[in-house]
Amino acid sequence: MPKRSSARTGSELFIVDNSEDDWKALRYLKDWCELSRSIDIASGFFEVGALLALDGEWQNLDNIRILMGDEVSRRTKRAFEAALSSAACVLDGSIEAEKQRNHFLRGLPAIVAALRSGKIQCRVYRKDKFHAKAYITHARMEVVGSSALVGSSNFTLPGLTENIELNVQITGSPVSVLQEWYDERWDEAEDVTPEILKTFERHVRAYLPFEVYTRSLQQYFLGHEETASEWEKDGSRIFPVLARYQQDGYGGLLKRAEKYGGAFLCDGVGLGKTFIGLMLIERFAVHEKKNVALFVPKSAKKPVWERELRKRLPDVFKGYSRLKIFSHTDLMRKSEQEELDRVAEEADVIIIDEAHHFRNTGTKGDEGEGRKSRYWRLYDLAQGKQMFLLTATPINNRLTDFQHMVELFTQHQADHFAGGTLGVHSLPGYIRQLEKKIEAEIFGNRPDQEELELNTPDVSLRLSADPLFDALVVQRSRSYVKESMKREGDGDVMFPEPRKPTVAEYSVRQTYGKLLDMVADAFHKRDPLFVLGIYNPYAYYKGDSEGVATALERGRLKQVVALIRTSFLKRFESSAEAFKQSCWRLLMKMLAWMEVHCETDHEKAQLNRWKRKHAKLLDYNPDKGLFDDDEAEDDLIPPEMLETVDKLPRDEFKVDEIIDDTLADLEQVADFLYELEKFKPSQDLKLKKLIQLLAKDPVLSKHKVLIFSEFGDTARYIAQQLKDAGIDGVDQIDSGTKGDRATIIQRFAPYYNESSSAEQGDKEIRVLVSTDVLSEGLNLQDATRLINYDLHWNPVRLMQRIGRVDRRMNPQIEERIVADHPDQKQLRGTVAYWNFLPPDDLDELLRLYGKVAHKTLRISKTLGIEGRQLLREDDDYEDLRNFSEQYEGQRSPDEDLHLEWQDLLKANPRLDERVNAYPNGIFSGKHNLKPGTKQVFFCYARPAHDKAASDASGEDVWTADAGDVQWYLYDVAPGEIREDAPMIVGAIRSTPETPRVTQMEEAKLSNIRIAVEKHIAKSFLRKVQAPLGVKPVLKAWMELN
16 A cells, blocks of 8 residues: 655555556555445545446445445435435436446346345435545454555546546554444435436346347437427417427427528428428527518418418517518519518528429529629528428429539538538539439430439438438428328328319311311421520630530520420420410510611511511510519520520621521521411310310319419410300409409318308409419419319429428318318319320320420320320329329338337337436347347447537537437348337337346447447548547447348
């Protein structure tokens, strides 16, 4: 034992300060365990490592008493209980730390047994602050006597082995005085042995396979769900109204946005995204007093968002409002600029409804320019703000749609996702690789370079397994929601039953006659349909166009030409009226361009000759632009891509060649218009088919019908023709409709928009003809029947349309409708739709489309263009099944896993509470599903950089709470590791009766655990650039023997 002597006094002290490797406080206690019958310990607190370090020695004692302090003086019972809980947490933490090096906590079961038998007793002194540190040993032999070590070492492994402490040995009669002092304090202290025992027992008990299985499921979903706070449960108006899946979705959005600055809600159409948006507004604007900017489609601003907010959160508009609502188009309005500037300066949160409208970036323009697109204006506002994007269709054609929306809140910082658990160091590069991988899975390796298009139905299941998508997106299929609500007992939330779609056949050739051949001939020219040189001037540049325009600008102008050609074909199929109006608009634009650019006498003479030749035709003088300024139609031709062409300098551009090509285009348009002027509605077989359906079909002739066309010209044309044919209750709406859209919506669907038939009277609309301006975010469930008048070229658009009537039903509203309209009883709870289709002319139309779009399309009666192949009547079942899968949404493996967790919670009351009480690293074992195969399952919490904790502490903090949870399955024979939770779950699935069976040696299991942690370090921690010392946390593991 270290001995210190004083030459001046001649006295000696025995000091133990842990400074010498072979003599530490731990050795002192080990030696005394051999000699003593009991030890009394006084310590501020103790950790399990101290007792485990004495394993094999302390068992020689008859009795150990441990007297602890509770850190501060706490005189109330509640304060003491809090202190006791704190002490238990410290002890619990010490056991968790011990598990890192002692995987099976060898030595702890003996401590538990000693606590149960009373061999080890624990008390807490709470009369005053207690910081004493003393170890009093009572030898078995009187000749040895008692001894004590008094000083600074707490009963912890560092206190006994590592820290430089000052402890002095006391012997002889002073020990008796010290013993009296200890006994007095012991008598005044409170027994906490049962609490300490309980803390230890939860770590050492033999856990069942079912407990590891449920713990792992709970942890797996915990990473993406936020636990509801007291405010949500008791103070929120919206939260109690939400279904469980909506509450989960809201919590998931908060968690994702907190980590990454933004989050997406991509639930399927009709699943109540608006209510989750309302919950976000209440959370931020009402509860947290933050400033919120909400951007919504113009058509949904008043009838949906303002109405619901005034109804459910009336206080949000009172006094100084922290909520500002804008329509998407307000971003381009000069009158709104001042308010938008305030958003840039003051808003904390931005919420975007129907966010897919911002999937195209458009023109960036220079600072201060008016040419900046809607996307870039929103991008400028978004800097430094948390963003929530709501859309059922995050991907329309390419994965870059999703990338562009993500970049609104990442502000084009390519390595925004390098931290956290993702380790994505370049977002554009990651998206490119992911797109290639998905294209290969869907289309295979194609030798041609034909452009491929992806859309949400194609990729949703594949994306659900992607780590980046999963980290940013809350997306539940309708199929999952239905099953989830069954489990939650939300039986009063209903969805209508979709009926088999009906094909309304017509003939393009019989309708158009000679015009179809003229269009086909025009499409088969070297430059299909039109040259459109005025829209692509760089094709006529005299020098090297690369020097004056970027590849992006040149490509964009080519794309404009392709889009205009494609649009003409789509309008041709839609209606003769839409094609005619488009021809007139293009003709007037080209003439305007010619007036500016024809400068030589020869050029002016050419133009005048053309005007004289077509003087009769030119009596018509339309006053519209080429395309309607339709919010919904900007998907087709974004306005920012149709910029006015400035006068071209002749020394740089071959203006004479553009004039020649434009004259040829003018001639082509004139030929079309001469033929179109002969066309009469009486020849329109497609229109006749529609009138026949609305007049004679037993349902469509009496009940509400919603008719969709992609084009305003077609919508206005058929609405007028229906009225002329004597169809009652017809009205029409498109982006150009004057007056209040909300009023029209209420007249068509009064019950689902706070009104009734009695209130609307003779103003009620039975047949509403609309463009896609009504295809998003509106409640039109008063109608149960829908007609697609045009070929639905994009299945995403079709789903949005059907989602207007195929939505969650409100039982109270349904009762009111049936009470007022008993004849609708059989219709309620069903939806049906008709698709207009020209079966005999489809091949020709698709060939023409391929000429201008440079891609091959397929068509389906239900999915539309870009869906599956065209199926005949006797094949409809397969086609319908495909559509049902896509519209209902095939449940992802993770969704099935979540339903499994919900089933367990329902079948086992208070299961969540019990699982929460489990410590980390619980272990069990069971027989493998595959006899003879040995595997080991692991559930790990993987740490990530904790931004909030780092900001608060000023240091780089990594925590498991900021990270995610991953499952691993180690296959013993090949030494392979799998990480796919839905594929692994079958191996660990258990019931409460599944017996615990452990056969592998602990040493072997420990080696496997070390191997898996090395794998995590290489495959994950290195990728996310975690600092040295950061480790994953084992939540549960199980041998499968």
